[in-house]
Amino acid sequence: MLELLLLLLPVAAASGWFAARRSEAGRDKTSSQEVFPAYFKGLNFLLNEQPDKAIDVFVKLLEVDSDTVETHLALGNLFRRRGEVERAIRIHQNLIARPTLSREQRAQALLELGQDYMRAGLFDRAENLFVELTEIKLHSEQALSNLLVIYQQEKEWDRCLEVAQQLQASDGHSLQPIIAHFYCEQAQLLIKKGNTVSAIAILKKAQSVDSGCIRSTILLGEIEKSKDDCRSALKIYKMVEVQDSAYLTEIVPSLIECYGKIGDRAALKDYLKQLYSRHRDTSVMLALTDIITAEEDVSSAVDFVLQHLKALPDLKGLDRLVTLNLQNSGSNPRESMETLNKAVALMLARQPSYQCEQCGFSAKTLHWQCPSCNNWSSMKPIRGLGCGPREK
Ligand SMILES: [Zn+2]
Structure with missing residues (x-):
């Protein structure tokens, strides 16, 4: 409650000051005489941890004097931040019902109430208020930002796109990478329905708004792969290295599958070697280890993994080394190796x-x-x- 008191004490003092000034000016005597003590009554309820009674007092006060709108906005805001959403809603609803509010004050109250509704999970009601704000062109950017959050929650990707584009146009801040994800979400729904033609068109839109959109690249590759057009798929997958090599691990299984279907293991090995020399990626290293094991022998694979581990110690590499050693070794160190293997596998699983x-x-x-x-x-x-x- 301390925060509330800190908020309201200066307000009470100010309202007393206003009241005094007004009395001096000799106008509206009744209202000024009521405001000052009523605030202290409200503060007293707050001090005694009776916020609902305090709200009653402050709400009544609003009927007497509309100068206190700012205080009510701040009070409602504070209740929402404290997680007391119902109280915040009560205060803001009461504000909006006042016919004396200016256009700007009403818009501010609508924005606050919308945020209360969002906090309470009442997205439909919040949406209506934010849409109203964009229509009257007050607090549009904040309203659009909130609408974007709501539509993402509800997975309404068409609306997300609309709102993101409006928001981008109004505040100049680039939302291109996010817009690309919305296109990808739409494309994934189309892929599920089997409509790959439309999905491809939308994924190309994603790439045109964000050339670094890895997700659209992977989805385009998957579409080609599902049509058994492995050469096209590989051409697309190879873009991932250029866009962001951190995601190579996402495409390694597809690379193996596509080169396998084409029947060109040499090209697979060659490409993986290139990738490995450029990025030292663990998933690429593991795929190469499989090839070395199959083409040469386990000890060559062990040498390769050892080299990798010396340069870049990692858990997956260590796990592979232990597995290979188990395949290779005689019965002597077997037991300890098995124990180590289980331990590492357990660590990896976690x-x-x-x-x-x-x-x-x-x-x-x-x-x-x-x-x-x-x-x-x-x-x-x-x-x-x-x-x-x-x-x-
Ligand atoms: Zn995060």
């Missing part, structure tokens, strides 16, 4: 595979939108232990 660069949230699956901070494209695959060097 490790998250993706982490948000913005808020640190980690997960086992890739979320294009971080579930914690709601940023788009902020979750990236963790390399090895997550502490190795990262390109770009």
